Amino acid sequence: MNPGITSKYFSGTNTFFARLAEGILRWRWVLLLLVFIITIFAFHEIRNLKFDDSNEIWFVEGDRSLDLLDKFRDVFGNDDFVVLLFESRDFFEPENIRRIGRLAEALEAGVPYLKDMTWLGNVEYIEGVEDGVKIHELLETVPQDPEEMAEVREKALSEPTYVNSLISPDGQSAAIILEMEGYPEDGDTLDPKNEIAPAVRKILARPEFALLNARVAGGPIMHHDYDEIAARETRNFMGICLLIQMVILLWVGRACAAYSYPSASCF
Secondary structure (H helix, E strand, O other), X not given: OOHHHHHHHHHHHXXXXXXXXXXXXXXXXXXXXXXXXXXXXXXXXXXXXXXXXXXXXXXXXXXXXXXXHHHHHHHHOOOOEEEEEEEOOOOOOXXXXXXXXXHHHHHHHHOOOEEEEEOOOOOEEEEEEOOEEEEEEOOOOOOXXXXXXXXXXXXXXXXXXXXXXXXXXXXXXXXXXXXXXOOOOOOOOOOHHHHHHHHHHHHHOOHHHHHHOOEEEEHHHHHHHHHHHHHHHHHHHHHHHHHHHHHHHHHHHOOHHHOOOOOOOOO
C-alpha cells in the first residue's frame, strides 16, 4: 500500500472525527434535549412492546407449512387447547365428580374464546343394545349406588379413546380439555390469547376448587407465561445492563461527565 495514500486516508479520518467532536460540543444542549425527547418517547411507547412467540416466526414467508397451517385454521378455526389435570385417590367418587362438574360449568361460563370442552362428565358413550346402538353421555347423572358407579368405571376404563386422554388407567387422574375458537384479528386487545390463562387460573383459585389440585398446560398457558416472564426479565436485565454500562463508563472516564455531559466531577 502506498504510504502517502495511507497517511492521507488517516489524516482525513482524524479530521472528520475532530470536526464531529467539535460539533457535538458546540451543540451539546440541543443534542441532549434531542436525546431526552427520544428517550421519553421510547419509554412512552414501550407499553406497546409485544413479544411474538408464535410458531409462525420460525418459518420463512411463503413456507408450505404456513400454507397448510392457514388452511387448517380456515377449516377448524384454531389449533389451541388447554388441558386441566386432576389427581385424586379415585376420580370415580360421587363428590369428586360433582366438584369437577361444577368446575366445568364455571370454565364454560368464564373462559373467553372457548369453543368446546370435553371431560368424562359430558363425553359420549356408544354401546350396543338388543335393537341397535345406544349413544348417550357416560355420566348422565352421578351414580349414588356403588354398583352403578362400578359399571361406569368399567365402561370408562375399557374405552381406548378415554384412557390416557380423559382418564388414567388406574382411575386416579382425570382431565378436562378446552378447545379454543379463532381469535379476533382486530380490536382493542393486543393479544386475545393472553386473556385465557388468567381467566382459567382465576376460576381455579376459588376456594371450592382448591381440593382438586389442578395442573394446567397448553399453548395459551405457555404463551401467557412466556410473555409475562419475558416482559419482567427484560425490564430487570435492561436496568442491570444500564447500570453496568454506567459503571464501566465511570471507571473509564474517571468522572460523571463520561456518561452525563456536562456535569461536575463525582469526587
